[in-house]
Amino acid sequence: MNSTYLFIATGITISILIGYSRYSIKKSRSKVEPHRPFPHQWRSLLMQHVAFYNRLNPLEKTRFENRVHVFLLNVQIVGIGTEITHLDRILIASGAIIPIFGFDSWHYSNLKVIEVHPDKFLIPNTQQYANGLVGWGKMEGKVKLSRKALVHGFYDNNDQKNVAIHEFVHILDMQDGSIDGKLELIMKEIDIKPWLQIIHTKMNAIHVGNSSIRDYGSTSHAEFLAVVSEFFFESPDKMKAEHPELYQKLDQFYNPKHPQKNLPKEQSKKESKDPREVKSALMN
Numbered sequence: 107m108n109s110t111y112l113f114i115a116t117g118i119t120i121s122i123l124i125g126y127s128r129y130s131i132k133k134s135r136s137k138v139e140p141h142r143p144f145p146h147q148w149r150s151l152l153m154q155h156v157a158f159y160n161r162l163n164p165l166e167k168t169r170f171e172n173r174v175h176v177f178l179l180n181v182q183i184v185g186i187g188t189e190i191t192h193l194d195r196i197l198i199a200s201g202a203i204i205p206i207f208g209f210d211s212w213h214y215s216n217l218k219v220i221e222v223h224p225d226k227f228l229i230p231n232t233q234q235y236a237n238g239l240v241g242w243g244k245m246e247g248k249v250k251l252s253r254k255a256l257v258h259g260f261y262d263n264n265d266q267k268n269v270a271i272h273e274f275v276h277i278l279d280m281q282d283g284s285i286d287g288k289l290e291l292i293m294k295e296i297d298i299k300p301w302l303q304i305i306h307t308k309m310n311a312i313h314v315g316n317s318s319i320r321d322y323g324s325t326s327h328a329e330f331l332a333v334v335s336e337f338f339f340e341s342p343d344k345m346k347a348e349h350p351e352l353y354q355k356l357d358q359f360y361n362p363k364h365p366q367k368n369l370p371k372e373q374s375k376k377e378s379k380d381p382r383e384v385k386s387a388l389m390n
């Protein structure tokens with residue numbers, strides 16, 4: 107396949123996907139496992155910077171540390187014009203593990219290199235800058251991130267923005283062969299239609315300026331999933347209060363072991379049907 111450059115620009119965060127590929131996130135026997143205890147320094151960084159980690163119980167924390175450790179032993183993180191720090195490693199690994207933490211033993215087996223740029227970087231062959239990028243073709247197995255955006259994503263826990271989680275959710279979305287906001291290897295068949303209905307309603311609410319979900323989520327179904335996942339993992343209580351049905355769906359998808367309660371139906375205002383059914387701008 108040709109490397110088709112498809113991108114969507116937005117004000118502050120520009121998230122880019124170049125085509126798509128199947129980054130395999132699955133049980134794998136080929137991964138390197140840790141032979142040493144989780145470093146104290148890394149634990150301190152998790153405690154200082156990763157709110158998701160701090161919300162876990164002690165057993166889950168240990169499990170999270172192990173997942174982070176395995177991730178870091180199996181990918182290469184390189185600085186482009188900058189030195190990689192322990193904080194970079196911990197934040198990237200956290201962004202990767204958070205979306206798949208509910209799935210035991212899942213592993214990014216095709217992910218090879220993560221490039222860290224000091225700030226926004228130019229998207230190859232374009233004049234556009236990005237904070238995050240996931241690629242295929244020549245870029246397969248590679249993720250690029252802006253450190254500034256990476257750190258900010260974990261620093262501000264109230265803006266529902268986290269570029270690392272965003273990009274790794276795109277990788278998760280690719281698993282079924284299409285980047286379309288549907289996690290078909292995770293969602294049950296019966297859940298797909300209601301999920302698309304929620305996407306439609308919520309995107310319309312964003313379009314008419316009546317949503318606490320940031321505007322970029324209305325770009326496409328794929329961006330909607332990535333954006334609301336940032337929201338879900340960063341501010342679960344806020345999402346539960348403001349978007350209970352959406353929260354319930356995401357909890358069901360990302361935490362299949364959680365007992366699912368029926369939350370009250372959202373009193374969503376009836377938005378008129380938007381004829382601009384948003385076809386994913388990420389697809390050819």
Ligand SMILES: [Zn+2]
Binds near residue numbers: 123
């Ligand atoms: Zn994106």
